[in-house]
Amino acid sequence: MFKKTIKDERIVGEQRQLNSEGFGLLYMGLLVDVFYRSVIARQNIAEFWDLALLFWGVTFYVAVRTMGRGIAYYGGKKNIVRKVLPSAVIATIAGTLTLKWMDPALTIGQMAYNGLIFLIGFSVVTGLMYWISDKKANRI
């Protein structure tokens, strides 16, 4: 006789939570490592391509799954600018300052140009992700 297998929802839930916390720790560790190697240590991407690929691969996977499940909620079409713009502005400022720090020869004009391109690109991609997620959510 086989022993009856217990599938306790509390244990399953706690296991999932632990796995999620473990993933979060690994992801943050990977982010710090990739940031350190590329920005602080200024290593060539060829020296840590495996870590970078893993980081971007996981990021892409989570983003695609989030959109696919329609759970990137932003509170309706009216809120999309309010949701996207603040993070786009913060990312642009951080990115531009990092670029300047890595390349002090960068002029204000070049920084503004790079920042503008990044701001537009980031906003479009993030907005598109929310839009796709919203489409999926409306089908549920």
Next chain:
Amino acid sequence: MRMYRAGSGLTQEELASKVNVTRQTIGLIEAGKYNPSLNLCISICKTLGATLNEIFWMEEDQDV
């Protein structure tokens, strides 16, 4: 829930076995330290021969 379980003559271990969870989960539910899913609530109610209202409904002055 403890009252209904005792009334049915079941131990925590026996109830846990019938609804396919561990004894600890039953203990935590009885102590109000774990909120079971609706499926598990229904399963417990069926096993104890009571309704969801009887076992899980709380009056306003009761603790969670």
